[in-house]
Structures are given as C-alpha cells and as structure tokens.
Amino acid sequence: MHHKVVVVGGNRIPFAKAGGPYAQASNHDMLTAALDGLVARTGLSGSRVGEVAGGAVLKHPNDFNLTREAVLSSALSPLTPACDLQQACATGLETTMYIANKIALGQLDSGIAAGVDSASDAPITVSDPLRRILLEASRARSAKQRIAAFAKIRPSHLAPLAPRVAEPRTGLSMGEHQALTTTRWGITREAQDELAAASHHRLAEAWDRGFFDDLVTPYLRVAKDALLRPDTSVERLAALKPAFGGPDGTMTAGNSTALSDGAAATLLATEEWAAEHHLTPWARIVDAEVAAVDHPAGEDLLLAPVGATGRLLARQGLTVDDIDLFEIHEAFASTVLATLEAWQDEDYCRDLGLDGAIGTLDRARLNVAGSSLAVGHPFAATGARIVPTLAKLLHERGPGSRGLISVCAAGGQGVVAILEAV
Amino acid sequence: MGALEKAFYSPVGRKVAAKAGLAEPPRLRRGREFPRGPIVLAPLGPSTLVEETLALVGRAFDAPVVDAGEDAPGYGDRIGALIVDATDVAAVAELEGLRAVLRPAVRGVERAGRIVVMARPGGVGGGWEADAVARALDGINRTVAKELRGGATSTLIYAHEGVTPADLVSTLGFVLQGRSAFVDGQAWHVRPAATPEAPLAERPLEGKVCVVTGAARGIGAAIARTLARDGAVIVAVDIPMAGEGLAAVANEIGGTALQLDITADDAGARIAAHVAARGERIHAMVHNAGITRDKMLVNTDAGRWGSVVDVNLAAQMRINAVLLDPATEGGLADDGRIIGVASTSGLAGNKGQTNYAASKAGVAGLVIAMAPDLAERGITVNAVAPGFIETDMTAKIPFVQREVFRRSNSLSQGGSPVDVAETIGYLVDPASQGVTGQVVRVCGQNLVGA
Numbered sequence: 001m002h003h004k005v006v007v008v009g010g011n012r013i014p015f016a017k018a019g020g021p022y023a024q025a026s027n028h029d030m031l032t033a034a035l036d037g038l039v040a041r042t043g044l045s046g047s048r049v050g051e052v053a054g055g056a057v058l059k060h061p062n063d064f065n066l067t068r069e070a071v072l073s074s075a076l077s078p079l080t081p082a083c084d085l086q087q088a089c090a091t092g093l094e095t096t097m098y099i100a101n102k103i104a105l106g107q108l109d110s111g112i113a114a115g116v117d118s119a120s121d122a123p124i125t126v127s128d129p130l131r132r133i134l135l136e137a138s139r140a141r142s143a144k145q146r147i148a149a150f151a152k153i154r155p156s157h158l159a160p161l162a163p164r165v166a167e168p169r170t171g172l173s174m175g176e177h178q179a180l181t182t183t184r185w186g187i188t189r190e191a192q193d194e195l196a197a198a199s200h201h202r203l204a205e206a207w208d209r210g211f212f213d214d215l216v217t218p219y220l221r222v223a224k225d226a227l228l229r230p231d232t233s234v235e236r237l238a239a240l241k242p243a244f245g246g247p248d249g250t251m252t253a254g255n256s257t258a259l260s261d262g263a264a265a266t267l268l269a270t271e272e273w274a275a276e277h278h279l280t281p282w283a284r285i286v287d288a289e290v291a292a293v294d295h296p297a298g299e300d301l302l303l304a305p306v307g308a309t310g311r312l313l314a315r316q317g318l319t320v321d322d323i324d325l326f327e328i329h330e331a332f333a334s335t336v337l338a339t340l341e342a343w344q345d346e347d348y349c350r351d352l353g354l355d356g357a358i359g360t361l362d363r364a365r366l367n368v369a370g371s372s373l374a375v376g377h378p379f380a381a382t383g384a385r386i387v388p389t390l391a392k393l394l395h396e397r398g399p400g401s402r403g404l405i406s407v408c409a410a411g412g413q414g415v416v417a418i419l420e421a422v
Numbered sequence: 423m424g425a426l427e428k429a430f431y432s433p434v435g436r437k438v439a440a441k442a443g444l445a446e447p448p449r450l451r452r453g454r455e456f457p458r459g460p461i462v463l464a465p466l467g468p469s470t471l472v473e474e475t476l477a478l479v480g481r482a483f484d485a486p487v488v489d490a491g492e493d494a495p496g497y498g499d500r501i502g503a504l505i506v507d508a509t510d511v512a513a514v515a516e517l518e519g520l521r522a523v524l525r526p527a528v529r530g531v532e533r534a535g536r537i538v539v540m541a542r543p544g545g546v547g548g549g550w551e552a553d554a555v556a557r558a559l560d561g562i563n564r565t566v567a568k569e570l571r572g573g574a575t576s577t578l579i580y581a582h583e584g585v586t587p588a589d590l591v592s593t594l595g596f597v598l599q600g601r602s603a604f605v606d607g608q609a610w611h612v613r614p615a616a617t618p619e620a621p622l623a624e625r626p627l628e629g630k631v632c633v634v635t636g637a638a639r640g641i642g643a644a645i646a647r648t649l650a651r652d653g654a655v656i657v658a659v660d661i662p663m664a665g666e667g668l669a670a671v672a673n674e675i676g677g678t679a680l681q682l683d684i685t686a687d688d689a690g691a692r693i694a695a696h697v698a699a700r701g702e703r704i705h706a707m708v709h710n711a712g713i714t715r716d717k718m719l720v721n722t723d724a725g726r727w728g729s730v731v732d733v734n735l736a737a738q739m740r741i742n743a744v745l746l747d748p749a750t751e752g753g754l755a756d757d758g759r760i761i762g763v764a765s766t767s768g769l770a771g772n773k774g775q776t777n778y779a780a781s782k783a784g785v786a787g788l789v790i791a792m793a794p795d796l797a798e799r800g801i802t803v804n805a806v807a808p809g810f811i812e813t814d815m816t817a818k819i820p821f822v823q824r825e826v827f828r829r830s831n832s833l834s835q836g837g838s839p840v841d842v843a844e845t846i847g848y849l850v851d852p853a854s855q856g857v858t859g860q861v862v863r864v865c866g867q868n869l870v871g872a
Contacts, residue, residue, distance in 0.1 A: 040673050
C-alpha cells in the first residue's frame, strides 16, 4: 500500500433482536444514526469526507442508493459522495477494504466504511408471475390490453415473498449447512455453549469497563446491546433445544446468532488527515484477502475464511503467534470452533494450497470483547462493528500489536483482514 | 398537557385568568439586543467610570430627568435603560440622589428595559457609613426590581476600587442586553483585573475550547449552543445513555460528543485527553450535569444521598483537580474559566431536596473558596443559580404547582434554558476577567433564594 491507512474511530448503534426496539426503524434510519454518532464523536459535522461506502444484505428496491441517501440525512456535508456495496455478511469488512484501498492508492484521504441491516424491516416482494403481469399491464396501450393482462392473475400469484434464507444452489439454510460442518468436524455441544457463554461474559465485561463509551451511541432509547445476557451460563445454555441438525443436533438458539437489527460505521484516513482533524489513529489496515469454497460440491459453506487466513498470513510472512488478537465472526459458535479445527488440520490446509496447518490459537486471544453471539449480527453491519472494536483493543495494547479479522459469508465466501496498532 | 392546563391556556381560560390577576406574563427581550429606547446615564458625582464603559459598550446616552420637587416628573418617550453611576456615593444623605433619578425612571422605562446601578462595595475599609450605604443600595436594587413591570429588570454592580472600563465592559454589556433577561434584583462584584481594553465583543469565545457536561438536553444543550454561537469549540459531555441527544447537539453546533460518566475515576483524565488530542487546552469547564433524587429527609437513604452529592458536587471537584494540574495535557488554560451550576433550591433550601440542596449550596461554597486561590493564574471560578427554568424536567411537575412556581418571581414566568446559558456565556467571556467567586442567580428574582 502506498499510503498508510489508519482507523481513527468508529460508531454503531446498540444491536438488537429483530422485531425488537428497532422494529419500526428502516435501514436508512439506522445507518443515518450510526453516521451521525460517528460525526459527533469525531467533530466532523458539516465536513466533506472523501467517500462513504455502506451496504445492506436485506435491501428494499427503493434503497438503491441507501448510503448516499443516509449521508444526505446525516450531519455530514451533502458534498460527501457515497456508494453501496454488498458482500453478504462480510459487507462491512468489504466496505472497509474498499475505502482503505482507495486511501492507500491516494484516491481518498478519508472515508467512512459502514454497514446496516434490519431483519425486522425485510423487503417483501411479489411473486415473479405477478411482477411480470404488472409490468405487462403498465406497458399496455389500451384499457383492453390492460384488462387482458390483469385477467392472467391467479390467486397463487398473490402470496408475498420474504427474502430467501436458503443458499440458492443447495436449498439448505445457513444453519443447515453449518449443522453439516458441525458434525463433520466433531464440534461438541459443550464446546459451543462454552464459546457462547464466553462471548456474553466478555461483551458484558467490556461494557462494564466503559470500553464502548466511544464506540456506541444509543438509539431509540436503547443504550446497550439488547441481546446481551451477562448472567447466562453454560448450564443455562445447555437447557436449550436444538435448532439445527435434527433432534440430536448441537446447535441451539443460544449458540447461533439471532436475527438482528443494527448499523455500524468506521472512519478511515491517512495519518496526515487524522492529524489535521485532531484524531488519534488506533490501528493501520495492513492487508486483506478474500476467498471462496465450492459449497455446491459439498465443501463447508462457512469455512471459506480459512483459506483466506492462510494465504494472507503467508503473504505477510506472519504466523498465528505473531497475531495478538483474533476476531472471528460468530455466525454460529460451531463456525468459530470448526474454523479453529481447520486451522490446525495439516491435510485440510494443504488441500487449500497452503504449505501446512495455519496453527493453533490460544482462545484467550479470541473475541476478547465478545462477538456476534452476544452482540447480535445485523448482517452487513458486523464487519464495520469489528474493525473499530479491534482497532481500539489493539491501540490499548500499544503500537505494533496485531489483530486478525475473519468473517464468513453466504455463497461460500470469506473475508480476512489484518490490523496493526499505531 | 392535562385538561386543566389546556383549559387554562384556551382563549376563554386566558380571559378568566387575567380577571383573576393571572395576567399573561411579559415578553422578555433576549439575545444580544440592546433596549430599544435611549440609554440614560445618571452620574451621582464626578466619576466617569460608567460613561467610559458605555463608550466601550458602544452606546450613546442621554441625560437623566431628575426629580427636584415638582409633581411627578417623567420622561416623554419611554427610555430603554437608566444607568446610575453611584461609585461616588458613600454617605447616607447621598442616597437621595439615587431616589431622584430612579423615581422618574421606574415609571419611564420601557418593557424589558433596564435599571443598572454601579456602586462601590462595602467591607473594604470605607468606614461604617460607606458599608451601610453599600448595603442600602442592595435593598434599593431588590425593591426596584420588584416594583418594575413589563419584564424590566434591575441590577446592582459592585465595582471595586481600581476597576477600569475594560474590566466592566462585558458586565455592562450583559446587563443591558437581552442576555440578562431572567437575571433580576441581583448584585455581584467586579474587581480590577487589568483586562485588555477592547469594545464589547460579538463572538468573545472565537476558537476557544469549552467543555459542557450534561449537554445532551435542557440547560446543558442551551449552554453548548449559546457558547458555540459566541464562537466556542464545544466538547459536549454526557452519560453514554444520553448519547443520541448528545450527538444531535454536537452535530448541530459543530462540536464533538464525549460520552462519559462524570463520576468515573478517570472522567477528568478522559476530558483532558479528548482536548489534548485536539492540541488544545480548555478555556472553560462548565459543570452543568446534575441529577435529582427527591425524597423527604425521613425517606432519604444513603443511596439517594450519595448519588446526588457525588454527581452534583464531588465529581466536579475530582475533575477540577485533574484539569487544574498544570502538568495535565489538555487541562484548563491559565486565564481559564470554571463554572458551577448551583440552584435557588440549594441556596434557600427546598422541601424534599436535602441531598440536592446540599450539593447545590456546596457548589456555591466551592466556587467562592476556589476563586482567590486561582486568581494568580487568571482563572476565574463562578456559579450560576437557576430558579424555575422551563425544561423537560420541570414540565413533569403537576400543572398547578408548576404554574405557582413559575409565577413566584418578579417576572411572573419561568426562565428559559438559554437565560442560564447566556449568563454562563458572560462569565466565561475573556473580558469578564474581573468577575470571580460570584454566584449569579438566574431566577427572575425568585421569592425564594433571592
């Protein structure tokens, strides 16, 4: 990279369960709130930022310019351009890399990467036949033609369609895919519940020490992540019934992420821009890697980040031991556990084209301030939540501390990035 | 709004209320507006102190009508303000001179006009009679304030020996302008401070960093907006829970939002670090954040007691200690300002508010104690004491009780948050260097605590 890209701040609204306190809020509302909180924290009201990149996974057709519209609703200068990106659950990390790469190339001196999702306000569409009939009717040149078009409508066409939760090529939902992975890698129920409990406890601890005072701005009277259960325990989680993998399944509502609503944003800049704006750089963006697996052919849908991690570490000449903190997105507890198993599996890693096993991770360095199981996972927002969280954690540890982010995504994809404290 | 309140404010209700003596309260003049009518200056001796100060304020003046025995002398058109230079008055017999200029003016002053008396303070070795006269002026000022109508106010300024017009310009400007709308019947002191001579400034805080706690709403938000209007760069502080409102205020005024609990051990350090990151020091620290946990003393447990005293008093002492350490990067600058927010409830006592009164009277005691110790560094320490101010908090008081509270002062209305904010703006003005250790009530001359 030509220019050093630094993370100088972040903001998100507390995340909440779908259908909860943000049920009436749109993606536009939440993204605007996340941007406004960031602008207030960094004193950028009325300022023109180089570019804002945002996105949502569940998107209404009229939100074709979601991020730009949110910028216009925010306190940023209306001269701030914006674009929408989409990379499933990795959207927030992909927007980060989009902005970071532009800054590195000298195309921008500052930018905001963001993501938002509302599972409450999911777009509901009409069936394909009905859509075709309506379009035909709108093209009709006479009343007769119009009536003829409408006459083709059948009752079965009228059922509204919610967004598909299944992978188009396998017909399996993400949970069903992950249940296969869980079994294949022999991930136990106990290990999953332990990871879920640790996520809640670590998030609660971070809230208690005021860690999120400069990372979160309350929204609609919600001041803390609403899914957080500080008093949960392995025992309580053990009582839950399986949600995926049949009656003997090990994946429950407690060790799988809930459908959530929320938005997050992070401010990236050159060091010079940060200094001019009196902002303290937390960490620099070192590098990133994207990967995919052939899940239609039977590979593990959510383990694509493993290959990305191996290639990225190799390119940077780093090993697991050179990384101080790891942020592995908790799509499911078993996703994280299977990822760690895969990292230390010599054959699996060689099959990915790596020189050998990636390594074994000491869990004390993993998701130290909690992750998606406790925070929630508004799909596109998660990456933009993790980037400033990790950047601040690294900054607290001191210059040179390194962190790695691993986010799995639908379509058998994954994005991995490395940050280093400055 | 309840049914009773709606009826009261309906056209019929207003007429009935007017007949019952509850007339529509006078409209106050606010902001940097001077009185519309002419300013009349009445020097009661050879002193030219007020005349020179008025020149810096940038206002011309007329000669006074003096009551010399004819029947009811008066001004033709209404006057905007009468300023009495009583700095030469030291004998009881000379008080007659005051009566002679006040009598025509009390009747002749316009709505929301001003009576201002500038005099020497007592207790500075002038002798028994001089001290008696100084106090007599206070009695006159309080009474004139009560007799004035239509939103006009009266203020007494004790100008200490050696003060220059430059030391006085911000004070006289504030008192004459609408910024002092809800300050009535009050007296405070201005001491010599070698203030550089400059005309009354429009934006006295240009580029200066001012930290305001409790800035998410109500009086704190008004303080942030007002200081920003005067040019300040605002660091808006409030508890993380209030972050949404805080962000809106910060963005509106182009400041920064700092979410933090002021009772945290590292609160002072975090404020300083935030300012240091911007490469600045703090010009003014405004301790506005406060809470109430009202209960009669018989029901006040240690928890209710402790939280109020900690948030309202102890927290600001801890923050001050950090910011006043010259070694603290991003701490308070020399010639800086510290503002406490007391309360008329604290000064007068209020049923059900022992904890609150303790904390708010404590703030008054604190600024008086700190002022002389920080004078050497040019740091001034003052407090405002709001009376009944129309906020979300006071809107929750039941209607009848609220109507009684808001009318229990010489201006027959509640104050606006901006009135408190403007008074703070005056106190943090760099030109107010000679004003320190003062507690200025912003209460419309409330019947209690005034």
